[in-house]
Amino acid sequence: MIIGRKAANFIRLCLSYIVLVALAVAAIYPALWILLASFRPGKSLYSKTLIPETFTLSHYKELFTSPVYMFGTWYANTLKIAVFSMLIGVVLTLLTSYALSRFRFKSRKTTMSTLLILGMFPGFMSMIAIYLLLKEFNLLDTHLALIIVYAAGAPLGGTLIAKGFLDTIPRSLDEAARIDGASNFGIFTRIILPLSRPMITYIALTLFVGPWVDFIFAKLILRTKENWTVAVGMWDMVNTMQNSNFTLFAAGAVLISVPIMILFGFLQRLLVDGLTAGASKG
């Protein structure tokens, strides 16, 4: 039995679309469910139908007006922490990965192995120590403390990934620039940075998302309610109310997730369209 090339291709595409649709449904369904729950009147988690019979915005309103939830403040706090720790963290990660990718020095491989190993230490085991350290410097209950800790930890998570990426940028580009008289710093800013935009985006995103997700450490450091991040606030909401106000939680969840998703929308082209593919040839 010989199937024509065209027919085989057609079957392959059909199967691919079926799989993609199934995956997309699985990916969207929980998100859709929580979105619809946030518009559902009442407080209950359970509903007979996916789509509520009536829609209400009262849960969103309650988040911002209720004296119990300082959602607006938490939101601004998280945004501030996320932006600053992302900026500093990206710079630190790029510094280490550039140094490790392009320079050959004595303790280079040791440094790489050390980074790899340190990244594996169970994170919150060091929390008690960091807590006491921050207490020493009077940084408890400040956002600065979180920014410092998130940013300082960034190279551990991102360096090896970024280095792997930088390794794929042809060395011939550096050498050409060096012949043209560019300094190390010039090569870094003029050649490496523009070419590694997809990787920078990837690292920036992960570093930005980190503070939104993290609640254990933020919970430990941030003591007063007006200093909380959204994650701590939401955690508290679920924990103190035992899911009794699920629709409110759903509304908060939507508000946390939407900006990150929009960010993804804008940046995903950058994430995927690596600029390096044709750089060497051109």
Place this chain on the structure above:
Amino acid sequence: MQRHKTRAGILSAIFMGFGQIYNRQFIKGLMFIAVEAVAIIYFISNLARAFWGITTLGESPSRLEKVKGIAKMVPGDHSIVILIESLITLLFFVLFLIVWYMNIRDAYKIGAERENGRPSHTFTQSLRYILDYKFAQSFLLLPGLGILFFTIMPIIFMIMLAFTNYAAPNHIPPAKLVDWVGFETFRNLLVLKSWSHTFYGVLTWTIIWAVLSTVTTYFGGMLVALLINQKGIRFKGMWRMLLIIPYAIPQMISLLLMRNLFNGQFGPINQYLGFFGLDGLPWLTDPFWAKVTVIVVNMWVGIPVSMLLIMGVLTTIPRDMYEAAEVDGATNYQKFRIVTLPMILFSTAPTLIMQFAGNINNFNAIFLLTGGNPVNGNYQYAGSTDLLVTWLYKLTLDQNKNNMASAIGIILFIIVAGFSLYNYRRTKSFQEEDMIQ
């Protein structure tokens, strides 16, 4: 014959910066002098106490004392605070010794150059030299300091805790002091029946979990990335966007949400199964099904990350490699096996290892979804889905068995680090990293 190098070296050893000034490098010399001055002031007031603190862990517990006939609580030494303060001071001291050594070496080297008739660098020349030849090291300095204080210091601290008796109910400061006990905690964990049974049980599940969750998300992500990247698939951007959605939702939210979806009694999943006339499954309450559930949910959370990463790699694969393969008449599968797969593996091997390690320590997935439950009656403070890492969380924050938790942490760390390092050193991107060019 002038003896500049010895003289400069000795001068710098006596007081930082003197050798540099002797070498006529005034700005550098003054900078070193300032460093030493600050260091002396700091260490005079702290160093002796640091040595005392780290050896004794405090000497006087808090106690009741009669003051004018009224019993009053007098605060004693807080062993843990003392331990960490001493540790910070000693770290600073080590840093100082390194700077001191570098200062002597610098004075000696410049002195030697002067003996050979080369004048010492001016300050601007030194800066130039650093930017040209010590660029990598100076680039690494700042991140290095951050890592030293926020990663290495806490690790040393936790390692030390494992050798103390810092545990409830008898040794919790500030009421009571903590002492060094050597390897006792490790012995209890590995040999004492009540602890070791839990330890080996949880360890086994941790490893099964890490392997399954890494493999499922990695190959799941690769499959999805390849599916979307196929020639002829339309709306690539839309598919990508749809499939990234789980990643864009903060894990804390999505896992708490999944906990509700998989609720055995009222959760929608069991409701849907009911529509088809199927009995619902005890997703989160049966030990076996709870394990299945965490792996499935982890796929939902983890596949988009792998997908993004692998899509990024796919774009860096040079087109001409595929063109060459096509000229040789390769089928799609052959192109995948010979070009795509090796390139993906090459670029992502370190990430794959990190993901494996990350999954061994995947706190969120377990803690938020099942909290380690369902309860296992045979275990010490652990449930059926508890990983080592969530178990040690429970031991620290709920039970105050800090020394036991630290010991578990160290063992966990040794397993993960040893395995990963061994693997990482074997990957091509470590050994032959210059070959990809």
